[in-house]
Amino acid sequence: GENVEQHPSTLSVQEGDSAVIKCTYSDSASNYFPWYKQELGKRPQLIIDIRSNVGEKKDQRIAVTLNKTAKHFSLHITETQPEDSAVYFCAAGEGGGADGLTFGKGTHLIIQP
Amino acid sequence: GAVVSQHPSRVICKSGTSVKIECRSLDFQATTMFWYRQFPKKSLMLMATSNEGSKATYEQGVEKDKFLINHASLTLSTLTVTSAHPEDSSFYICSATSDGNTIYFGEGSWLTVV
Numbered sequence: 001g002e003n004v005e006q007h008p009s010t011l012s013v014q015e016g017d018s019a020v021i022k023c024t025y026s027d028s029a030s031n032y033f034p035w036y037k038q039e040l041g042k043r044p045q046l047i048i049d050i051r052s053n054v055g056e057k058k059d060q061r062i063a064v065t066l067n068k069t070a071k072h073f074s075l076h077i078t079e080t081q082p083e084d085s086a087v088y089f090c091a092a093g094e095g096g097g098a099d100g101l102t103f104g105k106g107t108h109l110i111i112q113p
Numbered sequence: 114g115a116v117v118s119q120h121p122s123r124v125i126c127k128s129g130t131s132v133k134i135e136c137r138s139l140d141f142q143a144t145t146m147f148w149y150r151q152f153p154k155k156s157l158m159l160m161a162t163s164n165e166g167s168k169a170t171y172e173q174g175v176e177k178d179k180f181l182i183n184h185a186s187l188t189l190s191t192l193t194v195t196s197a198h199p200e201d202s203s204f205y206i207c208s209a210t211s212d213g214n215t216i217y218f219g220e221g222s223w224l225t226v227v
Contacts, residue, residue, distance in 0.1 A: 001173070028134050041221070044218050089156060095213055096213045098210055098214075103156045104157070105158060106155075
């Protein structure tokens with residue numbers, strides 16, 4: 001089955017700086033890579049996703065890059081703000097996610113004022 | 114956007130009893146629903162995938178007789194934790210999709226077994 005590794009587990013950055021979270025996956029059949037933001041006890045919120053036919057996607061301060069050959073994808077958040085503080089999960093799945101997602105262990109992002 | 118609702122949001126039950134959690138898609142027909150389990154400060158672990166009208170597909174290590182999943186209609190899937198034990202206490206969360214392109218998560222259900 002799929003195995004998703006996520007690093008770092010905790011990331012502390014100064015407000016206004018950029019944050020980068022990296023994930024690797026093992027199953028070359030995976031073709032859907034979403035990123036979720038989760039606050040304690042709440043549902044995961046999709047913040048951005050990328051499919052395997054695209055190498056990079058950007059939405060305002062958030063961008064995701066995908067390297068299919070190396071089987072890794074990264075989340076980039078620029079101009080970080082206090083409200084960006086949360087746990088972020090990467091995930092990978094086949095069939096565009098219709099076959100279920102395998103999540104990384106999560107990154108606790110802390111934005112220092 | 115599409116809404117997936119879970120009920121109850123919090124439940125406390127006694128050891129040995131069963132508890133049912135419902136997952137509803139409110140404004141779309143969910144051909145596939147997923148059940149995840151999340152321990153505090155841990156990641157989401159896929160438990161099973163259910164398609165309407167057919168038996169759920171369980172992930173390795175998940176006891177199908179303990180975690181009963183029913184997907185009787187295109188808008189409702191239920192997870193029943195049978196003979197609950199304290200170690201079953203966790204955050205259970207469902208997600209649903211109609212086309213496989215967009216996945217919507219429910220609010221999650223906190224289960225505490227005492």
